[in-house]
Amino acid sequence: MTPSTLPVQKDPFSSRKPRVAVLKLASCDGCQLAFLGLGERLLELAAAVEFVHFAEMGPLGPLTDLDITFIEGSLSTREDLETVRSVRKESRYLVTIGACATSGGIQALRNLTSGESLSGIYPSPGFIDFLDRSTPVASEIPVDLELWGCPVTGEQILGALRSLLFGTTPPVEHDKVCLECKRRAIACVTVTMGVPCLGPVTLTGCGALCPSFNRGCYGCFGPSENPETSSLARKFAGLGLPPDEIARRFLFINSNAGPFREEGERWRGDHSHER
Amino acid sequence: MNDDRLLRIPVMARVEGKGALEVTVSHGRIGALRLRIFEPPRLFEKILEGRDFREVPDIVARICGICPAAYQLTAVSAIEAGFGIHPGEEISRFRKILACGEWISSHSLHVHLLAAPDFLGYGDVMEWARHDPESVRRGFELHAVGNDLIALLGGRPVHPVGACVGGFFRFPPAEEREAVASRVSAALPLAKELVRWAASLPYPESDRTFVSVSLRARDSYPMNEGWIVSSRGLSLDPADYEAHVEEFQVPHSTAFHSLLDGEPYLVGPLARLNLNADRLPPEILSLIADSGIRFPSANMNHSLLARALEIHFALRESLSLLEGPSPVGPSYIPADSREGTGIAATEAPRGILWHRYDLSGDGLVRKARIIPPTSQNQTMMEADLRESLETGGLDRPDDVLRREAERIVRNYDPCISCATHFLDLTVRRNDR
Numbered sequence: 001m002t003p004s005t006l007p008v009q010k011d012p013f014s015s016r017k018p019r020v021a022v023l024k025l026a027s028c029d030g031c032q033l034a035f036l037g038l039g040e041r042l043l044e045l046a047a048a049v050e051f052v053h054f055a056e057m058g059p060l061g062p063l064t065d066l067d068i069t070f071i072e073g074s075l076s077t078r079e080d081l082e083t084v085r086s087v088r089k090e091s092r093y094l095v096t097i098g099a100c101a102t103s104g105g106i107q108a109l110r111n112l113t114s115g116e117s118l119s120g121i122y123p124s125p126g127f128i129d130f131l132d133r134s135t136p137v138a139s140e141i142p143v144d145l146e147l148w149g150c151p152v153t154g155e156q157i158l159g160a161l162r163s164l165l166f167g168t169t170p171p172v173e174h175d176k177v178c179l180e181c182k183r184r185a186i187a188c189v190t191v192t193m194g195v196p197c198l199g200p201v202t203l204t205g206c207g208a209l210c211p212s213f214n215r216g217c218y219g220c221f222g223p224s225e226n227p228e229t230s231s232l233a234r235k236f237a238g239l240g241l242p243p244d245e246i247a248r249r250f251l252f253i254n255s256n257a258g259p260f261r262e263e264g265e266r267w268r269g270d271h272s273h274e275r
Numbered sequence: 276m277n278d279d280r281l282l283r284i285p286v287m288a289r290v291e292g293k294g295a296l297e298v299t300v301s302h303g304r305i306g307a308l309r310l311r312i313f314e315p316p317r318l319f320e321k322i323l324e325g326r327d328f329r330e331v332p333d334i335v336a337r338i339c340g341i342c343p344a345a346y347q348l349t350a351v352s353a354i355e356a357g358f359g360i361h362p363g364e365e366i367s368r369f370r371k372i373l374a375c376g377e378w379i380s381s382h383s384l385h386v387h388l389l390a391a392p393d394f395l396g397y398g399d400v401m402e403w404a405r406h407d408p409e410s411v412r413r414g415f416e417l418h419a420v421g422n423d424l425i426a427l428l429g430g431r432p433v434h435p436v437g438a439c440v441g442g443f444f445r446f447p448p449a450e451e452r453e454a455v456a457s458r459v460s461a462a463l464p465l466a467k468e469l470v471r472w473a474a475s476l477p478y479p480e481s482d483r484t485f486v487s488v489s490l491r492a493r494d495s496y497p498m499n500e501g502w503i504v505s506s507r508g509l510s511l512d513p514a515d516y517e518a519h520v521e522e523f524q525v526p527h528s529t530a531f532h533s534l535l536d537g538e539p540y541l542v543g544p545l546a547r548l549n550l551n552a553d554r555l556p557p558e559i560l561s562l563i564a565d566s567g568i569r570f571p572s573a574n575m576n577h578s579l580l581a582r583a584l585e586i587h588f589a590l591r592e593s594l595s596l597l598e599g600p601s602p603v604g605p606s607y608i609p610a611d612s613r614e615g616t617g618i619a620a621t622e623a624p625r626g627i628l629w630h631r632y633d634l635s636g637d638g639l640v641r642k643a644r645i646i647p648p649t650s651q652n653q654t655m656m657e658a659d660l661r662e663s664l665e666t667g668g669l670d671r672p673d674d675v676l677r678r679e680a681e682r683i684v685r686n687y688d689p690c691i692s693c694a695t696h697f698l699d700l701t702v703r704r705n706d707r
Contacts, residue, residue, distance in 0.1 A: 026315045029291045029690075030340020030433040036388055037422060037432065039415035043408075046401045057388065058288050058399025076315045106337045107317035130315060151340060151433040209430040213437055213444040218333060220434070248326065253337070 018067040018165060021053040023087065025073030025080045026107060026134060030151040031098035032056050032072055038154050045161070066091040068164055070157070074100040074107060074134040081140055088141040093164050097157065099150035101137045103222055104256035106150075108134040111256060112268075136256065145170055149205050150220040150253045156205065173205055176224040177217045180208035189216055196236045196249060201227035201259070222254045229263035243267045279306075282673055284681060289389040289399065291341055292691025296680055298660070300669050305661050310653065310684065312528040314691045323643040328354050328440055328612060328634060335630075335645070336434045341384065341690055344377040344425055345623030347438045348499055353630040354440045357617020358610055365602050366442040367499070369428060373438065374498045374621070375593035376424025380432060381624035382544070382582040382589075383421055385688045386473070387414025390579055393682040394476045410472065413465050417586060420462040424593055427455045442607030449601055456597040459590055466587040467562070473583035474566035478576040483662065485655060486538055487546035487571070490622050496554045496588060497547065499621045504550055505535065506571070513620035516629055520646060530691065531650045532657075539654040542626025543688065544581035545572065559588050575659060578686050612638030623648055625688055649690045656687050 022032060035042065036057065049068075052061040063069075063083075069091040075081060088094055096102045104111065111133045137143055145164075147156045163170035177199035181188060189195040189211050197216030199208070205221040223229075229250065236246045250264030284296040293314040299306040319338050326334060335350045336343035348370055355362065387410075388400045397403040404411040422432035427447045429435020437443050447455075487506040490497035503511040511519065522531040534540075549571035552563070563570060563584065568577060614636040620629045626648035633642040660683050664676060671679075 024293065026317055028337050028340040028343075030337075030343070033340055033384075033433050036384060037418065039419055040412065042415075043401070043404050043411070051401075055286055055288050055293075056291060058392070058401070060286055060288050076317075079313075080315075105317075106322065106334065107319075109322045110318055113321075134317075150337070151431075153431075206431070210436050213430055215436065215439075215444045245327065248330065252330070253333075 017048070017050040019052045019065060020049045021063055021066050021069045021087070021091070022051070022057075023053070023063075023069065023071045023073075023083070024055065025071065025083075025101065025137075026076040027073030027098065027100045027105065029056065029072070031100075031149075034097065034152050034154045034157045038158070041154070041158070045158075048165075049161070063087050064090050068093045068095065068161065070095050070097050071101045071137050072097050074105045075137060075140055076107065076131050076134045078131065084137055084141050093144045094137075094141070095145045095147060095160055096137045096143050097147045097152045099148065099220065099222065099254050100134075102146045102148050103254040104134045104136050106253050106255070108256035109251065110134060112251065112265075134256070148203055148222040153205065173203055174225050175204045176200060177202045177204045177206070177208050177211070177221070180204040181211050184208055184212065186211045189214060190235070190239075194239055196239055196241060198232070198249060200232050201229050218249070218252055219260065220253050222257050223259040227259045229259050230266075233263055233267060244269070280673070282676055282680070284677055287681065287684060289392070289685055290689055290691060291339075292689070294684075294689065294691050296660075296684065298664065298676075298680065303669055305665055305669070308657055308661050310528065310657055310660070312530045312691055314530070320643045320645060323632075323640045326640050328610070328632075328638045328640065331632070331640065332438055332440070333434070333436070338645075338647075339690060340433050341381050342377055342623045342625065343434050344373050344429065344438070345621060345628050347435070348374060349619050349621045349623070349628045349630045350632075351438055351440045352499065352619035352621065353617040353632050354634070355610070355617065356619055357615045357632055357634050358440075358613055359615075360441065360608060360610055362442050362608055365604065366607070368596050368599065369443060369446065369602070370438070370499055372424060372593050372596050373428040373435070375589035375596075376421050376428070378421070378589040378624050379586050379593075380418055380421025380425060382586050383414050383418035386469070386579055386582050386586075387411060387418070389688070390685050391476075393678075393685060394478070394579070413469060416465055417462055417469065420458050420590070423455050423458055427451055439607055441610045442605070444606065446602045446606045452597055452601075456594060459594045459597065463587070463590055463594070466583075466590050470562050470566065470580070470583045470587055473580045474568060476579065478574060478579075481574045481576055481663065483573055483575065483659065485573070485575070486535065486540040487549040488535060488540045488542050488627065488651075489547040489550045490620060490627065491551060492554065494554070496551050496592075497622050503620060503627065505540065506550060507536075509536070513629065514618045516620060517631070517644070517646070520651070522646070522650065528653070530653060532654045533646070533651045534654060535651075539658050540651065541575075541655050542648050542651050543578065544585050544624075544626075545575065545578040546626060547622060548581040548584065555588060556591065558591070559584060562587065575683075575686060578688070582688075612636065625649060625690055626651065647690070649687075652687050652689065656684060656689065659683055
């Protein structure tokens, strides 16, 4: 389900405190820090909602009868698939937080290699329940809202919570990092320094952090709406990047996100693009 | 056996990552003890193969959201060692500020949100906050100051974007540097209170013999550089470390276990403090003297106090580094790739973090090997659990034993996300 079709209800939560769960699959734990790093606001939040299950903070209640479930991390074991199917049934709203849960994350780079990778690494791979591919949560179950970012910010989390608690459709970011640079009056790194930058095809949300550090965007917040990836790839070629390097630009933090994956695969191992 | 008893902690709360614990008690002794780590591996060492050296800092950051800067700092040092480049004093100074920020942030998170409720008898930080909001607020404030320091150098506390091979993409603007310095300065009294509070906690008695391992630096408390020492008298160049560390896989865990010269060992704040107290400034030494607790300490529970002391140290250190003159010259030196192997070790918040990269002449990673702190501590953690639970008496109720076991594990500040993703790609034990 896309956010624009999210069912908005007049009285989404009855008199009881909304029951909230935060789950972790394959991830670095960095998006959960968007909660734990809220400081004083975390205490206010905990007064407004009931954290039923949030292992890193402490509560380990059963994953049943949930109003909002946040999921960090990608699907990478059979157990993950069962967990998300069952939590979907128990959750009114289900929100993915971060690149891993939303696109498969950096570990989805393994999807591009053949399946023998694990046996080549572990001495005894039989110990491990492990799927060949790292995939987004939405590949298995319907997701109500996807928060992009590597990592997500506290503002994204609070914004989503606030909207859902008030029964309104959360605003969804559509702008590109490029536009954020214009707003913040950051000189374009591609124009002024010849640095390749994914800003023209990446969702904003970071505040154009990398260009403000004199470097190109590397795509933490995933593909923007209608991303012109092929024009940008040709621009990279014009800046002198060889095809493999162009491919690696797209196949990075969100390599499993459609437009990035397709563009990256077009250039990967392909030297016929010099046109 | 009809008196066999299985204690299960199916999900460990208040740790980073996914772990569980299973202990079998049989005839008054512990039989099987398995710290199960079922965090799925993310195969970072494999992901790194074929990537350009410039991409490495942003890849390895994703290994751990709690200590991304430590991964970046270790990676850039290792690659620089491989290329034979030396960024110099000014860049080292700002790298140290970044590391200080991460120590403060990570330690504050662990002390307040993860560990302290154990010592105070609360279920979690929320329950603690209802009884003692001031202490919790102090923790939040210190955590935020640590995050400010990281953001000063890297734009954001999780997966910062400022560090690169050769230095930084930019030095922080003077006005931002001054603003953060004043917040650090204001936090110093809080850290002093934190140390006093940490010294007053009711630590369970424990007197164990264990091997401490840390970096050692010529004239400072170790952070981003130095050689490796142990309480057994070992003294090594980081390049020789892997010859002494044996990593092995166990059936119940996706993280490797490690031995140093055949023995379990401890890395992290207590190991650092045990081996480097003589490198601390007099102000911190007098705080230690006031605490009534002596270092080196053989009580693992004193790790929390060690973290509090390191928060104070890192605030003080970063303040003096921030107050230095504005940096002149370029924020990085250009890196020309050359074929070779680069190795570096740093002190991440949780202890020694060791990286090795085999690089090709065109700057691509051929092979990577990473030894993170938590997999090094795993063998020791299991030994500690076994000994501590038996010493305390196994006839205690399951609930009591479970709580104690959780406290023991948390005290190591295990970062399970870090621990699981590292596999030795150079050793293929397929012959077994």
